Amino acid sequence: MTITTILPAPATPRPGSRAARLSQPRAVDALKDLAIDHGVCIRPVALRRTDLATGKTELVDLPCGATLEAKCPPCAKRARRLRQVQIREGWHRSDEPILVRRRPHLGNAT
Ligand SMILES: [Zn+2]
Numbered sequence: 001m002t003i004t005t006i007l008p009a010p011a012t013p014r015p016g017s018r019a020a021r022l023s024q025p026r027a028v029d030a031l032k033d034l035a036i037d038h039g040v041c042i043r044p045v046a047l048r049r050t051d052l053a054t055g056k057t058e059l060v061d062l063p064c065g066a067t068l069e070a071k072c073p074p075c076a077k078r079a080r081r082l083r084q085v086q087i088r089e090g091w092h093r094s095d096e097p098i099l100v101r102r103r104p105h106l107g108n109a110t
Helices: 018-023 028-037 073-090
Strands: 046-049 057-062
Touching: 028 073
Parallel strands: none
Antiparallel strands: 046 057
């Protein structure tokens, strides 16, 4: 009969090993958390802007404008606050629109 002893896993993984690398947060996740903490969009949309007078072109990052918290929490929070202000100021309709459906256009075929 043989007795095998199972050694417990070391508390700290060997430096430079895969386990040590995976225990560190990814840089992209750390940057996203930092942007969320400061209320900055985490998925900016890059637009190219050309100055017509000088002809210089530059890239401008615009906020994504997402309304879902799962996509971009800072933009969703900003959009929610904007909707609250618009509702408070009465920007909403008080009645439901009545949809009038027209007959589909069938072209010149008779
Ligand atoms: Zn965003």
